Amino acid sequence: MSFFAIPTINKYEENVFKLTDSGLITVAILIAVLVLIAIILRPKIAGKAKAMATTQLVFSAVAMALAIVTAEIKFTRLPMGGSITLFSMLFIVLIGYWYGLKAGLLTGFAYGLLQFLTDPVFYSPIQLIIDYPLAFGALGLSGFFAEKKNGLIKGYILGVIGRYVFAFISGLVFFGHYAPEGTPAAIYSLTYNATYILPEAIATVFIISIPAVSKAMSYVRSKAAYSELPTTKPMS
Numbered sequence: 001m002s003f004f005a006i007p008t009i010n011k012y013e014e015n016v017f018k019l020t021d022s023g024l025i026t027v028a029i030l031i032a033v034l035v036l037i038a039i040i041l042r043p044k045i046a047g048k049a050k051a052m053a054t055t056q057l058v059f060s061a062v063a064m065a066l067a068i069v070t071a072e073i074k075f076t077r078l079p080m081g082g083s084i085t086l087f088s089m090l091f092i093v094l095i096g097y098w099y100g101l102k103a104g105l106l107t108g109f110a111y112g113l114l115q116f117l118t119d120p121v122f123y124s125p126i127q128l129i130i131d132y133p134l135a136f137g138a139l140g141l142s143g144f145f146a147e148k149k150n151g152l153i154k155g156y157i158l159g160v161i162g163r164y165v166f167a168f169i170s171g172l173v174f175f176g177h178y179a180p181e182g183t184p185a186a187i188y189s190l191t192y193n194a195t196y197i198l199p200e201a202i203a204t205v206f207i208i209s210i211p212a213v214s215k216a217m218s219y220v221r222s223k224a225a226y227s228e229l230p231t232t233k234p235m236s
Contacts, residue, residue, distance in 0.1 A: 002020070003020065003022050003023070004019065004020065004022065004023040004026060005017040005018060005019050005020060005023050005122070006018055006020055008121070010121060014123075016121050016122060016123055017121065017122055017123070017124075018120060018121050019117075019120035019121075023120070024117065024120065027113050027116065027117060027120075028117070030110075030113060031110045031113050031114060034106045034107070034109050034110040034113075035057075035060065035106070035107060035110050037106055038056075038060070038099070038102070038103040038106035038107045038110070039053050039056050039057055039060075039103075041102040041103055041106070055223075055224065056098075056099055056103070056224075059095075059098065059223075059224040060095050060099075060103075060107055063091040063092065063094050063095050064091070064092070064095075064107070064110070064111050064114065066088075066091045067088045067089075067091035067092050067111060068088075068111075068114060068115075068118075070085055070086040070087055070088040070091065071083075071085050071088035071115065072085075073085060073086040073088075076196065076199075078192070078195065078196055080175060080178060080192070082167070082192070082193065082195075082196040082197070083196055084196050084199050084200045085200060087200070087203070087204050087207070088200075089139055089156075089159070089160060089163065089200065089201070089204065090156065090204050090208070092104075092107070092108050092111050092136060092139040092140065092159070093139050093140075093142040093152075093155055093156045093159045093160075094142075094152075094217075094220075094221075094224075095107045095108070095140065095142075096108070096139070096140040096141065096142035096143035096144075096146065096155060096159065097142045097143070097145070097146055097151060097152050097155050097221065098146070098221055098224040098225045099143070099146075099224075099225060100143045100146050101140065101141070101143030101144055101146070102143070103140070103143065104139070104140025104141070104142055104143035104146075105137050105140035105141070105143070106137075106140070107140060108133075108136050108137035108138065108139045108140035108159075109133040109134075109136070109137040109140075111136050111137075111139075112132035112133040112134070112135060112136030112137055113132055113133055115132055115136060116128065116131075116132040123174055124174075127170060127173075127174045130166050130169055130170045130173075131166070131167075131170050134166045135162075135163050135166035135167055135170070136163065138159060138162025138163045138165070138166055139159035139160070139162065139163055140159065141155070141158045141159045141162045142155025142156060142158060142159045143155065144158060145158065152208055152214075152217055152221075153205060153208060153209060156201075156204060156205060156208065157201070157205065160197060160201045163197065164193055164194070164197050167189075167193040167197065168189050168190055168193055170189075171185075171188070171189030171192055171193055172185050172186055172189040175189070176188060176189060
């Protein structure tokens with residue numbers, strides 16, 4: 001364990017672990033491997049394999065970068081973690097919407113580890129896995145609706161529900177002792193996590209439901225995934 005992380009004390013005087021330099025390198029390599037596998041599992045288009053790989057790498061990298069940047073634009077920061085950000089979850093959801101379930105999940109896992117590297121402190125390996133690769137990886141569930149009508153909205157809602165489920169589990173198992181006296185840990189976790197995930201989700205769904213935004217998202221998807229935009233028949 002000392003190769004990967006060392007024990008330390010956080011600002012709440014709790015025993016936690018912090019990544020060592022070797023741990024940081026290990027996680028960075030894992031991120032690169034996950035992104036590479038996501039590209040290998042991309043949808044295949046005859047004669048465009050190389051172009052698709054390059055395009056997916058570029059679009060996924062840009063989406064992840066935007067997610068990292070917008071995650072730092074916080075409208076509200078909760079004391080025990082979690083914040084309302086500038087639509088940061090949307091950018092990871094887009095990857096599943098563009099490239100399907102497998103690529104979405106794997107890239108979401110990689111993004112979760114990137115988020116972890118911004119503050120590489122954790123309570124236990126299981127808590128790390130639930131709060132980062134699993135919670136953020138769940139945003140890639142948007143890939144279920146990649147080819148469906150209103151797929152982005154449906155995929156976003158499913159991805160956010162997935163993240164909320166893992167946030168709830170983590171809150172219940174690892175942070176339930178912070179619940180106010182007389183409040184069940186399950187209720188505390190449900191409420192706490194809803195206070196930052198739900199407002200951002202509602203605002204995001206509202207924005208992407210605007211026709212002009214929806215049309216722009218469809219255009220970006222056509223460029224990201226080499227799909228054809230719907231054509232409008234000329235008026236007779």
